[in-house]
Amino acid sequence: MALIIIRTAVIFLTLLIVMRLMGKRQIGEMQPFELVITLLIAELACIPMADASIPLLYGVVSVLSIYVLHEIVTLIDLKVKGLKSFISGKPSVVVNKDGIDDYQLKKNSLDVSDLIESLRSAGYFSLDSIDYALYEANGTFSALPKQDYEARQNSLPFLIIDNGKFNGKNLSLTGLTRSFFEGILKEQRIASEKKVLVLTADGTGKIYLQAKGERYRTIQAQYPEGITW
Amino acid sequence: MVKCIVSILVAALLLLGAVFGEFFSVEKEVSAFEEQVQLLYDKTQAEQATDSDATAVVRSWESRKRYLHIWIPHNDINRIDEYLAEGAGLIGAGEYAFALAKLEVLLCMLERLPGTYLPTPENVL
Numbered sequence: 001m002a003l004i005i006i007r008t009a010v011i012f013l014t015l016l017i018v019m020r021l022m023g024k025r026q027i028g029e030m031q032p033f034e035l036v037i038t039l040l041i042a043e044l045a046c047i048p049m050a051d052a053s054i055p056l057l058y059g060v061v062s063v064l065s066i067y068v069l070h071e072i073v074t075l076i077d078l079k080v081k082g083l084k085s086f087i088s089g090k091p092s093v094v095v096n097k098d099g100i101d102d103y104q105l106k107k108n109s110l111d112v113s114d115l116i117e118s119l120r121s122a123g124y125f126s127l128d129s130i131d132y133a134l135y136e137a138n139g140t141f142s143a144l145p146k147q148d149y150e151a152r153q154n155s156l157p158f159l160i161i162d163n164g165k166f167n168g169k170n171l172s173l174t175g176l177t178r179s180f181f182e183g184i185l186k187e188q189r190i191a192s193e194k195k196v197l198v199l200t201a202d203g204t205g206k207i208y209l210q211a212k213g214e215r216y217r218t219i220q221a222q223y224p225e226g227i228t229w
Numbered sequence: 230m231v232k233c234i235v236s237i238l239v240a241a242l243l244l245l246g247a248v249f250g251e252f253f254s255v256e257k258e259v260s261a262f263e264e265q266v267q268l269l270y271d272k273t274q275a276e277q278a279t280d281s282d283a284t285a286v287v288r289s290w291e292s293r294k295r296y297l298h299i300w301i302p303h304n305d306i307n308r309i310d311e312y313l314a315e316g317a318g319l320i321g322a323g324e325y326a327f328a329l330a331k332l333e334v335l336l337c338m339l340e341r342l343p344g345t346y347l348p349t350p351e352n353v354l
Contacts (some may be wrong), residue, residue: 002348
């Protein structure tokens with residue numbers, strides 16, 4: 001039985017570390033250790049139940065070990081501040097007043113399109129309509145909008161350049177050409193699209209542009225005649 | 230908080246009980262049975278083992294294994310069942326040389342069995 005307890009603890013710790021390393025993308029509304037327990041409990045209960053060659057006591061001991069580990073981790077989470085961030089992680093501020101924090105996104109295995117998707121789910125369609133956005137330790141998304149955020153999002157922005165690459169599908173949906181945006185980059189003294197972290201364009205001509213390692217800027221562009229959405 | 234600590238302690242005590250329960254009962258039952266098989270092996274080697282000797286060892290195993298099923302995988306017990314049944318059958322038929330081979334495997338299995346469940350690094354990994 002000591003062997004089963006040790007093996008359960010080893011698997012528990014391994015899964016917890018892996019879940020923490022995977023970042024917030026994999027979690028979604030649970031603390032990492034809660035997700036690990038959810039993953040383990042089902043299997044631990046199922047295997048001795050279905051496999052008649054394993055004594056039922058093995059399942060009971062494993063589940064009881066998980067319970068003890070859960071209670072210990074919960075206690076540490078509540079009482080030891082230093083270990084709380086190690087066990088549960090901490091919120092990641094992915095958008096601040098300077099724009100998108102690429103480092104924080106990468107750290108959590110996310111990219112700009114994931115961020116834009118989270119923003120849309122939270123009701124914010126334009127990147128410049130928020131001051132701050134963060135992924136909580138449990139993977140949920142929170143954003144602090146600008147005071148006039150509703151006035152800033154009157155047309156759906158399309159992601160045109162995502163981390164140095166043109167998004168061909170969105171480009172064709174806007175009806176604009178690649179050279180149009182290359183012209184804008186030239187005007188903004190950005191050598192090529194490879195230097196761009198994000199560029200979105202909405203139907204009113206508002207362009208949100210952030211070069212890698214720089215603060216974001218918004219530009220009011222004039223689209224060729226008849227183009228809007 | 231108190232409830233949480235008490236529940237941890239109770240669960241940890243139950244686990245500790247299972248650890249000691251397994252350790253002592255497997256060790257005790259298996260080593261006692263190993264002694265009986267060793268005795269049967271010695272008698273077989275001297276070609277003095279009888280059908281009733283073999284049956285007595287089988288009966289002893291039947292009563293011990295009921296308890297062991299709680300602690301160790303049933304497949305391990307089934308393997309002992311098979312070798313013991315073969316050994317006893319061969320003794321009954323007077324095939325001492327073949328029975329010795331079966332009993333030797335059985336002794337080896339019984340010797341290794343308690344160690345299989347100890348929390349040693351090779352078992353954990």
